[in-house]
Amino acid sequence: MKSSQRDPLGLYMIGIVGLFLAGFFLLVVFGAKSYGNIVAAQNGNMETRATLSYISTSVKGSDSAGAVEIMDSEYGHVLIINDGDTGFALRIYRCNGELVEDFAASGAGLSPENSQVIGETQVFEVERPCSDMLIVRTDEGRVILRLRSEGSGR
């Protein structure tokens, strides 16, 4: 007889457990979403640095007269950075949605199979509006570089 009656303590317990479960569930969902956003932003920052800063560093590291050239190829624009007088050059270009680089003899054909991946990009455009200015565009934005070696010597 007594067991058929509603026990307020039992309902209270169920309510508390339900509240705890709902709280944990919301916390896990919110936490997972926040973590996903943080990782996405971190990857975005890394991509930006990897593509734009890497190109900038490569160009500035070999900024000697006539070292930087732009070539059109079957892969689109190719940024050629000659390694001094060694007869070799670093070539940066886009292949299969990836920005790649290879190091080979100047004038040799491009070899994407021997290249290293810098990052992912759907766009790679190199422009030289004046002799001492280089503009490189990728998915992550663009980087402007002043070629000190091509300037007026200031």
Place this chain on the structure above:
Amino acid sequence: MKKNGHITAFYVETLLLVVIFVAIILVLTNVLGLGRRESGDARLLTKAVTLAENAAETVACADSGEALLGLLDENGNALRKDAATFDVRYGADMAPDAKGPFSVEVTWEPEQGTVGTLVSSRITVRYGQSEAPIYTLETAVYLKEAER
């Protein structure tokens, strides 16, 4: 009497537990929210640094204030604020955009030397309506007599 006392103690304990649980959830939510905000700020800062670096390189390429304005301007995104200050606008994707949220303020302050001119430039990047700068960079370029 004894049973009622036990039940009251149980209610008090569970209420206390709920309060502690809610407090923990609030703290964790704040921590996660802070992480999210910081991550967004880091993204903005990375873009601001890239835009400031680009502006600094453009300053290095210019030999006069007019030339700088010409080099900075793409699709009408650069304005002259005063004689020595330019405001350049970029979109959230860092593409030139006259109505974009990124504002890059570039100054051109020549200082006459004995054989040339030292031009100092302060580059300040802001985002949206906020007046607080995200990133500030100072650079300088030396112009020989013939270049002025």
